[in-house]
Amino acid sequence: MATGLDDQAAALDVIKNALDAAVEAGKGSWGNDEYGDRFSGGDNGYDKRQPILENTITSVTxxxxxxxxxxxxxxxKLEQTEKDNADGFKTN
Known part of the structure; x- marks a missing residue:
């Protein structure tokens, strides 16, 4: 199971790297008109939400x-405890 978690973390790293590259390439492409301002500005806008998404991916990873x-x-530790217990029976 632990290996599977490491694999998922590595997959998220790949996704985050691709996201970072796409974000950098597209930064500001929505323009400075009213539509662009509504898309990127405000509490629910892209500029505020995008860093939250990146932080979430980093945190989950x-x-x-x-x-x-x-x-x-x-x-x-469990394996070592089992070995120690088995060794204790062998010496008695």
């Missing part, structure tokens, strides 16, 4: 990697 690390660390 980091969270997936954190979950993956936690699962791997937990599995490693």
């Amino acid at each position: 980091a969270r997936l990697r954190s979950y993956s690390k936690g699962l791997n660390d937990g599995a490693t």
